[in-house]
Amino acid sequence: MPKVRIKLNSTDIEMINNICESIKDIAKKSGIVISGPVPLPTKRLKVTTRKAPCGDGAATFDNFEMRIHKRLIDLPANEKVLHHIMRMQIPKNVNIKIEMKD
Structure with missing residues (x-):
C-alpha cells in the first residue's frame, strides 16, 4: 500500500x-493510523558580527542564531485525508512537502 510522507520545517x-x-486530528477523524510526528534534528544557523561598524574601540561581538525545526509524518495514502491536508491554512513561515512512497 502506498504511503504519504509529509515533511514540515x-x-x-x-x-x-x-x-x-x-x-x-484529521487522520484520527478518518480512522487511519499515522506514524509521527517525528522530530528531526534542529538546524542552528549562527552569525557572529562585530558591534563597532568602523573597527575602532574594544572588540565586542554580537551573536545571532536562527533555529530551523523539522517534523516528519508518515500516513497511508488516502484521498480523503490528503484532500483535507492540502486544503489546510498553512502559515507562510511553515514549509510543507508531501511525497508519495511505495
Missing part, C-alpha cells in the same frame, strides 16, 4: 506543532 516551533496536531 519552520523557524517557529509553536506553528509547526500546531500544524502537526491538525494533521493528527
